[in-house]
Amino acid sequence: MTFFTEQPVTAADKTFFQLRKDIVEGDVAAGSKLSETELSTKYAVSRAVVREAINRLEASHLVERKANVGARVVTLTPEGLVELYQVRESLEGMAARLAAQNMTDHEIADLQALLNSHFDKVQSGLTYYQEAGDVDFHYRIILGSKNKHLISMLTDGIYHLVRMYRVQLGMSGPRVTTAFDEHKHIVQAICNRDAELAEMLMRRHILYSKSSIENKLNL
Amino acid sequence: MTFFTEQPVTAADKTFFQLRKDIVEGDVAAGSKLSETELSTKYAVSRAVVREAINRLEASHLVERKANVGARVVTLTPEGLVELYQVRESLEGMAARLAAQNMTDHEIADLQALLNSHFDKVQSGLTYYQEAGDVDFHYRIILGSKNKHLISMLTDGIYHLVRMYRVQLGMSGPRVTTAFDEHKHIVQAICNRDAELAEMLMRRHILYSKSSIENKLNL
DNA sequence: TAAAACTGGATTGTCGACAATTTATCGCCA
DNA sequence: TGGCGATAAATTGTCGACAATCCAGTTTTA
Numbered sequence: 001m002t003f004f005t006e007q008p009v010t011a012a013d014k015t016f017f018q019l020r021k022d023i024v025e026g027d028v029a030a031g032s033k034l035s036e037t038e039l040s041t042k043y044a045v046s047r048a049v050v051r052e053a054i055n056r057l058e059a060s061h062l063v064e065r066k067a068n069v070g071a072r073v074v075t076l077t078p079e080g081l082v083e084l085y086q087v088r089e090s091l092e093g094m095a096a097r098l099a100a101q102n103m104t105d106h107e108i109a110d111l112q113a114l115l116n117s118h119f120d121k122v123q124s125g126l127t128y129y130q131e132a133g134d135v136d137f138h139y140r141i142i143l144g145s146k147n148k149h150l151i152s153m154l155t156d157g158i159y160h161l162v163r164m165y166r167v168q169l170g171m172s173g174p175r176v177t178t179a180f181d182e183h184k185h186i187v188q189a190i191c192n193r194d195a196e197l198a199e200m201l202m203r204r205h206i207l208y209s210k211s212s213i214e215n216k217l218n219l
Numbered sequence: 220m221t222f223f224t225e226q227p228v229t230a231a232d233k234t235f236f237q238l239r240k241d242i243v244e245g246d247v248a249a250g251s252k253l254s255e256t257e258l259s260t261k262y263a264v265s266r267a268v269v270r271e272a273i274n275r276l277e278a279s280h281l282v283e284r285k286a287n288v289g290a291r292v293v294t295l296t297p298e299g300l301v302e303l304y305q306v307r308e309s310l311e312g313m314a315a316r317l318a319a320q321n322m323t324d325h326e327i328a329d330l331q332a333l334l335n336s337h338f339d340k341v342q343s344g345l346t347y348y349q350e351a352g353d354v355d356f357h358y359r360i361i362l363g364s365k366n367k368h369l370i371s372m373l374t375d376g377i378y379h380l381v382r383m384y385r386v387q388l389g390m391s392g393p394r395v396t397t398a399f400d401e402h403k404h405i406v407q408a409i410c411n412r413d414a415e416l417a418e419m420l421m422r423r424h425i426l427y428s429k430s431s432i433e434n435k436l437n438l
Numbered sequence: 439t440a441a442a443a444c445t446g447g448a449t450t451g452t453c454g455a456c457a458a459t460t461t462a463t464c465g466c467c468a
Numbered sequence: 469t470g471g472c473g474a475t476a477a478a479t480t481g482t483c484g485a486c487a488a489t490c491c492a493g494t495t496t497t498a
Contacts, residue, residue: 009286010481036450046483048267051450055271059278061368067228068450068489083366090313090369094305147302149280150309153372229451255480265453270480287459287480 006156015043016053023062023073024164031075034063060157062164074161078217081165084158085210089203091154092138096186096202099144100195108191111140115187119180131166135159137183141190141202169217179209225375234262235272242281242292243383250294253282279376281383293380297436300384303377304429308422310373311357315405315421318363319414327410330359334406338399350385354378356402360409360421388436398428 008014019039022028034054040047054071057063065071074080103111118133142154182205189198227233238258241247253273259266273290276282284290293299322330337352361373401424408417 012481013286037448047450048482048484052270052274052481055274056278059275061371067232069491070450080367083368086313086317086366087310087368087372090309091306094309098305147305148299149302149306149377152280153306158368231451256478266480267452267454271451288461289480 011045012049012052015039015045015049016056018043019053020057020060020062020160023057024160024167026164026168028073030073030164030168032073034071034073036070061161076165076168078214081213082210084161084165085206085213087158088162089206089210091150091158092142092206093199093203095142095145095147095150095154096190097145097195097199098147098150099141100190100193100198102146103144103190107140107144108187111137111144112187112191114140115183119184134179134183135163141186144190169213179205182208230264231268231271234258234264234268235275237262238272239276239279239281239379242276243379243386245383245387247292249292249383249387251292253290253292255289280380295384295387297433300432301429303380303384304425304432306377307373307381308425308429310369310377311361311425312418312422314361314364314366314369314373315409316364316414316418317366317369318360319409319412319417321365322363322409326359326363327406330356330363331406331410333359334402338403353398353402354382360405363409388432398424401427 006017008017019028023030028034036047036050036054039050039053043050054063054065058065058071061074063071063073114136139155142151145151182201186198186201186205189201225236227236238247242249247253255266255269255273258269258272262269273282273284277284277290280293282290282292333355358374361370364370401420405417405420405424408420
């Protein structure tokens with residue numbers, strides 16, 4: 001349901017997307033070194049495009065680079081996860097606030113419909129409220145903020161890191177029922193154009209999911 | 220007083236820093252096209268390093284790039300300024316909150332001393348509380364958050380754009396006295412380890428300066 | 439013996455040339 | 469005359485080769 005506007009046009013694009021996918025899904029191990037020559041043979045492109053791909057991954061906070069030494073995939077740590085969720089709380093809280101101000105009535109109706117369709121499926125026991133639904137919900141609100149910087153920071157920056165943690169720490173369907181209720185309340189606030197409340201609810205929603213994850217990893 | 224840890228080591232670094240400076244300070248006009256060959260002759264480096272510099276500038280939101288077409292310096296618009304300050308409010312608010320939790324007593328004392336030294340100078344009429352002091356203050360709190368993502372997003376991302384608006388819209392010493400009092404209250408909250416209040420005061424501080432700018436540009 | 443200096447191997451940084459795509463110019467035709 | 473299509477010029481994307489830097493192992497020296 002998420003409309004991927006990201007479409008690779010150049011070879012560097014394809015390499016970037018592919019490498020990002022491989023890193024997020026763990027096919028390229030966290031903390032491992034990224035050899036330019038090695039990758040260039042693996043993906044059958046020149047070193048120049050690999051370099052560009054790595055540069056973009058660095059901007060996405062997925063790899064770290066040192067001059068004249070090389071690039072490594074980031075390592076996943078409990079502290080890193082906490083820091084990541086602090087930024088999410090801040091940015092997505094603001095996104096919810098702005099969404100309450102800037103989403104069109106039509107977009108809000110769509111969002112509500114989406115949530116209802118999820119609700120029906122969950123209620124009828126056909127499926128669980130799983131990661132895809134959660135991601136979809138958050139994406140819509142982020143886009144609804146209509147704030148260019150907010151959107152790019154979250155969608156081509158932080159969110160891939162979030163997914164990396166989710167995939168590699170193996171937490172696909174967390175807090176299915178409670179999270180759903182929280183989503184409902186957030187949409188309600190947005191529908192009422194209550195920006196203040198929407199932000200507060202979103203921040204608490206993310207705080208809760210952070211706590212839930214911390215418990216799961218018994219930090 | 221701001222300690223620039225950013226030190227260019229490679230040619231691409233130097234080109235990146237130089238070009239960023241030229242853009243921020245308006246030597247390269249906002250909205251103008253960045254020709255790779257042209258820049259490579261201007262800075263006396265190969266096109267490859269110019270490309271890398273441009274890629275990094277894109278990650279900093281200072282230029283926009285379209286595949287097979289080229290890169291342009293961003294254009295400065297009132298809407299863009301508003302969006303920028305919304306992100307600042309969100310991120311720096313969180314930074315203040317975290318700073319109240321994570322700064323060491325020593326760092327807080329330093330911050331207080333810095334503010335006092337500024338205060339003495341201002342009080343004695345030797346100087347105004349100007350941009351450098353403001354920037355210095357905000358930097359310390361951002362670094363005090365100890366949050367890697369927050370720090371990099373603000374210091375090598377958003378802040379250069381803020382400076383670009385400041386320089387090119389010609390607002391160097393805005394709201395000198397009131398801003399100073401606000402800074403004092405924020406430090407007080409941090410000193411009391413009152414994270415909640417520190418965040419709220421920082422957000423209001425940024426909201427105020429946004430309003431002040433909007434008035435100045437009579438939007 | 440331990441620390442400093444050297445050397446070899448490998449990796450990253452930089453360059454100029456070629457290929458692919460876009461944009462501008464000109465001629466053609468309705 | 470106005471718009472459409474083909475060709476030419478210019479710009480970006482990609483490539484392989486060379487130069488500079490780092491790292492490990494070895495040798496030299498105090």
